[in-house]
Amino acid sequence: MRPFLALIRRDLRLALRHGADTLASVLFFAVAAALFPFAVGPAPETLSRIAPGVVWVVALLAALLPLERAFAADAEDGALDLLLLSPLSPSAIAVARAATHWLTTGLPLLVAAVPAAVLLRMDPAALPALLAGLVPGTLAMSLLGTAGAAIALGARRPGVLLPLLVLPLMVPVLVFGVAAAEAAAMGASPRPHLLLLGAVLALAATLAPPAAAAALRQGGG
Amino acid sequence: MLEAAELAAVRGERAVFAGVSFQLAPGGALLLAGRNGAGKSTLLRVLAGLLRPADGKVLWDGTDALADRAAHAGRLAWVSAQDAVKPGLTVAETLDFEAAITGGQAGPGLAAFALEELAEVPVRMLSTGQRRRLALARLALAPRALWLLDEPTLGLDTASVARFGALAAAHRASGGMVVAATHLPLPLPDAAELALP
Numbered sequence: 001m002r003p004f005l006a007l008i009r010r011d012l013r014l015a016l017r018h019g020a021d022t023l024a025s026v027l028f029f030a031v032a033a034a035l036f037p038f039a040v041g042p043a044p045e046t047l048s049r050i051a052p053g054v055v056w057v058v059a060l061l062a063a064l065l066p067l068e069r070a071f072a073a074d075a076e077d078g079a080l081d082l083l084l085l086s087p088l089s090p091s092a093i094a095v096a097r098a099a100t101h102w103l104t105t106g107l108p109l110l111v112a113a114v115p116a117a118v119l120l121r122m123d124p125a126a127l128p129a130l131l132a133g134l135v136p137g138t139l140a141m142s143l144l145g146t147a148g149a150a151i152a153l154g155a156r157r158p159g160v161l162l163p164l165l166v167l168p169l170m171v172p173v174l175v176f177g178v179a180a181a182e183a184a185a186m187g188a189s190p191r192p193h194l195l196l197l198g199a200v201l202a203l204a205a206t207l208a209p210p211a212a213a214a215a216l217r218q219g220g221g
Numbered sequence: 222m223l224e225a226a227e228l229a230a231v232r233g234e235r236a237v238f239a240g241v242s243f244q245l246a247p248g249g250a251l252l253l254a255g256r257n258g259a260g261k262s263t264l265l266r267v268l269a270g271l272l273r274p275a276d277g278k279v280l281w282d283g284t285d286a287l288a289d290r291a292a293h294a295g296r297l298a299w300v301s302a303q304d305a306v307k308p309g310l311t312v313a314e315t316l317d318f319e320a321a322i323t324g325g326q327a328g329p330g331l332a333a334f335a336l337e338e339l340a341e342v343p344v345r346m347l348s349t350g351q352r353r354r355l356a357l358a359r360l361a362l363a364p365r366a367l368w369l370l371d372e373p374t375l376g377l378d379t380a381s382v383a384r385f386g387a388l389a390a391a392h393r394a395s396g397g398m399v400v401a402a403t404h405l406p407l408p409l410p411d412a413a414e415l416a417l418p
Binding site (some may be wrong): 007009013018086087 | 269301304321323
C-alpha cells in the first residue's frame with residue numbers, strides 16, 4: 001500500500017506544481033459550456049432542455065484533455081520503466097494514475113458543473129441528480145481513459161487515437177447520466193439511472209485496470 | 222549467478238542482436254561494448270524483463286528469471302540512459318519517492334553522491350551531471366543483487382565517478398553484480414567485457 005499511495009502523492013504533487021495543466025481542463029469546461037447560450041440563443045426553455053446533455057458532453061471532453069499525457073510523460077523520461085520494475089503491479093500503476101486523474105480533473109469538474117448548470121438555466125431540482133450521476137460518470141471516465149491512454153501509448157498521434165478509443169465506451173455513461181438529470185427535472189426518480197451508472201462504473205473498475213496493465217506491459221515489450 | 226543463453230532481441234521487426242550468451246558470478250561485473258545501435262541498451266532491457274527476448278533465456282541461479290517478472294524486478298536496480306527524474310520535484314522528494322516505491326531509505330542515496338546540499342533544490346535547476354548523480358543515487362537506496370546501468374558515468378565529474386566506483390566496489394564486495402553498457406572507462410576493476418557485434 002505504501003508504494004501505491006506514494007505514487008498518487010507524487011503525481012498529485014506534480015499536478016499541483018504544474019497548476020496550469022491541471023486547470024486547463026476546468027477552464028476548457030467553463031468556456032465550452034459558456035459557448036452554448038451564444039450558439040442556441042438565451043431562451044431559458046431551450047437552454048434548460050439541453051443543459052444536462054451539454055454539461056455531460058463537455059465534462060467528458062474536458063476530462064479527456066489531460067489523459068493524453070497520463071503515461072506519455074513517464075514513458076518519455078524513463079520513469080515508466082522504473083515503475084514497471086517497482087513492486088507495484090501494472091494494474092496498481094493504472095489504478096493510481098486513474099485516481100490521480102479523478103482527483104485533479106473529475107473532482108474540479110464536479111465543482112465547476114454547478115455554475116455551468118446555473119448558467120445553462122438547468123432546473124435546480126435536477127442539480128443533485130446531475131452531480132450524483134457525474135460522480136460515477138467521471139470515475140468511469142478516469143478508469144477507462146487511463147486504460148485508453150495506456151493503449152494509445154507509443155502511437156504516433158495518441159491525441160487522435162485516445163478519443164476514438166474512449167468516447168464510444170462512454171456512451172452508456174452519457175445515456176444514463178443525462179437520463180438521471182432529466183428524470184429529476186420532470187419530477188421522476190433518478191434512482192434507476194443512477195444504479196445503472198453504478199453498474200457501468202463497476203464494470204469499468206473491473207475491466208479497465210487489467211486492460212491498462214496488459215497495454216503497459218506490452219509497451220515495454 | 223546471472224546467465225544469458227543465446228539471447229536474441231527484435232525491435233520494430235528488426236533483429237538487434239542474436240546469440241548473446243554470458244555468465245556473471247556474484248561479485249562480478251560485465252561491461253557491454255559495441256558501436257552505437259549494437260543493442261547494448263536493448264540487451265539491458267531484456268535482462269531487466271522490460272523487453273521480451275525474441276529467443277533465448279535469462280537464467281537466475283539456473284532458473285528462468287523472466288518467468289516471474291515481479292520477483293526478478295525485486296532483484297534489480299535500474300539506471301537507464303535517461304535520468305527518469307521529474308523537473309517539478311526537489312532532489313529530496315525524488316529520492317523519498319523512489320525509496321517509498323522500491324523500499325529503502327533516501328538518506329544513503331543523498332550521502333552516496335554528496336547530494337545533501339542540493340536536497341531542497343528542484344530537479345529542474347540541476348545541471349546534467351547533478352541530475353545523473355541523482356539518477357545514480359537510487360543505487361544506494363536499497364541493496365539489490367543486480368545493477369543494470371546504461372552509460373552510468375556520462376556527464377559526471379571525476380569526484381562523482383570515484384563515488385560511483387566506491388559504491389560499486391562495496392556492492393560487489395557483498396556479492397552484488399553489475400552489468401553496464403558504456404563507452405567510457407568505468408571504475409569497475411576486473412570487469413569482464415562483452416562485445417556486441
